Amino acid sequence: MTAVELRSVSKSFGHHLVCRDVNLSVREGEFVTLLGSSGCGKTTTLNMIAGLEDASAGDILMNGQRVNDLSPVQRDVAMVFQNYALYPHMTVAQNIGFTLKMRKLAPTEIRTRVERVAQSLELSALLERLPAQLSGGQQQRVAIGRALVREPRVFLFDEPFSNLDAGLRVRMRVEVKELHQRLGVTSIFVTHDQEEAMSISDRIAVMNAGVVEQFGTPEEIYNQPATRYVASFIGSPRIELYAGTLEPGACRIGGVALPIGAMAAGDPEVEVGVRPEHVRLGDRGFPATVRLVQPVGPATHVTLDWEGGSLTASLPGFIRLTPGTAVKAEIDPDHLLVFDRKTGKRRAPQRPS
């Protein structure tokens, strides 16, 4: 069952096109993230789903019904905003209960539901406080509580953790994911943090300059990026890209030829992407020099200089290497990502027929 669907949705402010022909289909109970750098149109897309912005063109559907002309309330969505957007003059309880008050529920009913939500978010002790008396994390939980108390059909999150410090951000991420697993409410989440998107989502829509470049599971997005942009946006440390030439049975980067399987036909001048975990150091391969060694715990990121330029290898555990050491590096040819140099689209390996 499709909970939320965008069909060829576009949005422009004046002459400035912010979203172009966005197509998305979110299944009931799914957790979908809109991921992209700032200004890519992800928040505008979310606002259009919420009903806070009108779409300039295209249809927005919820449960199969066109909702373009419905208000946020009629769409039955709840939203958590980037700066929490708590009402500064209301207590925590009033903040959470405001939406129920607007629905004209009885005060006792409001009280009961607010208390239930507060309990599940560990806010019970703070109900009479004002937002200014809360920490960032507590404010964030109130914002989530305000969305939760509605029991809405769809949850929308607009960069909800971007104002929190790193530790809290990771903890809130866990809380939101657990919440989603518990309640199973369809959720659409906006972030510019690729790691956050990977860890929390069922599917990710990577947006760039108002266009959805790829919509897929974290695994698809990571292993089969549709475009050069997606490949370079996802993954830490970032993928390295080199100008390369396709030859029969090989891909040449500078003087190094890497054996690869047949590629779909096209321009032999390509761009080749190498992820750090697909680089090995050993006795074989091409010569390289160690430039920088960064241990991060589970892995060590070793930055190398080689003929093609710079290359980062992510190696398990702690690796002791001194900058300046000459080594030999190998790239796993099975995981090479080949992109068309002009269009930036990934060239798929030819399927054995």
Added chain:
Amino acid sequence: MSFTRRQQGGPVVRTFIGIGLAVFVLWSAAPVVWLILSSLLEQQALISQPPDVSPAGFTLDNFIQVLYAAAALGRGIMNSAIVALFSTAVALALGAPAAYALARLPVPRANGVAFLILATQMLPGIAIAIPLFIAISRLGLIDSVFSLGVVYLSFNLPIVVWILRGFFQGIPVGIERAAAVDGAGVIATFWHIVLPISIPPMAAAAVFAFVEAWNEFFFALILTRQQAQTVPLVIAQFAGQYQTVFGQMMAAAVISVAPVIALAIVFRNQIVRGFADGMTKG
């Protein structure tokens, strides 16, 4: 919305700022101090050159005399209170929604409309005095507290709209969007969210409007005779044809500025915050 205390500049700069502020305070406070002082002096002590401020010259006679003539002053204070409260309250009740609409709702040419509202204040009073007098006398409303209140309302409304519009524009949009998602329409958002967080600028605008109406002299002089006379007119009458009883005049003035000063002291935090917000975000 709070001020951060920060030391700016070196000691020399700070000394100059201090001197500047001291001069400004002296400049602002001197008339009030002189007013209170002269209300407490006997006529002889007051008009001697230089004024005799030795303890012998002090007296409460002026206040006692003024209170004997209390009927006129009492009615003046009552009239002033009515026109000032009326024009302030109605200006806020009409001005706040108008300012919100001009700040946030899709009003076509909102900036042009806002400018037009301000433009009404650019006419010199003398230019509208005669037409206004003719209009009000034809309506038979000369010497009526009501017509004076309406005239003051027309002065206060644009100012209230401008102060509040500046503040409303500075409210983060996210809060109103959250209210929209929570199910509040425009009116509910305005009533439950925008108004409660706008108390400081509303207080500032209210004090400003109240003082304007309380102190206004020119239009009150033209549009009233006896019944609707306001405080400034009553005070002016102490300047008689043959002699001016300065002491009593000053005593009456002290009594009349007392409520305004009390108002300013009670609401001083709101006033400062309100004007600061209106200015920086307007």
